[in-house]
Amino acid sequence: MAGATGGITFEAFKGRSYVEGVGRRKRAVARVRLYTGGTGVFIVNDKPVQDYFVRPQDLHHLLEPLRLVGLEGKLDVTVKVEGGGLTGQAGAVRLGLARALLAIDPSLRPSLKQRGMLTRDPREKERKKPGLKQARKAPQSPKR
Numbered sequence: 001m002a003g004a005t006g007g008i009t010f011e012a013f014k015g016r017s018y019v020e021g022v023g024r025r026k027r028a029v030a031r032v033r034l035y036t037g038g039t040g041v042f043i044v045n046d047k048p049v050q051d052y053f054v055r056p057q058d059l060h061h062l063l064e065p066l067r068l069v070g071l072e073g074k075l076d077v078t079v080k081v082e083g084g085g086l087t088g089q090a091g092a093v094r095l096g097l098a099r100a101l102l103a104i105d106p107s108l109r110p111s112l113k114q115r116g117m118l119t120r121d122p123r124e125k126e127r128k129k130p131g132l133k134q135a136r137k138a139p140q141s142p143k144r
Helices: 056-069 086-104 106-114
Strands: 019-025 028-035 042-044 076-082
Touching (some): 076 086
Parallel strands (some): 042 076
Antiparallel strands (some): 019 028, 028 076
8 A cells, every 4th residue: 555655556546436527727637536435535646635735825725625515534535637837736636626526416516616616717828929038028129
């Protein structure tokens, strides 16, 4: 059960039934799996969630859907997340978690929707345009 990271790995969940939800934010993509009847184990990329998301605001943000529906500590969660930065990854995990909770119990939809947890944040990095230094920043104009 213990892996090279000293914690529980994805191998411990093999053969158990799960519900999956996919979340995206900026360039981050998270695949969240919820296992019912668990003990509250939360694994992100083979690490405990507190070791992967060390900033308290990211941790609080991604655990919000579980807290809202009162299932924190009652489900086992595994997450594979890639791309983007840590805050974008936390947002992706939050959306994936909310979508997976809906797959377990569709009656949770109104409460999750009201808090904005089912809305994908559409903001992405704007592409750089030709002749500009960045997406919108133009080179300084030569006055003389």
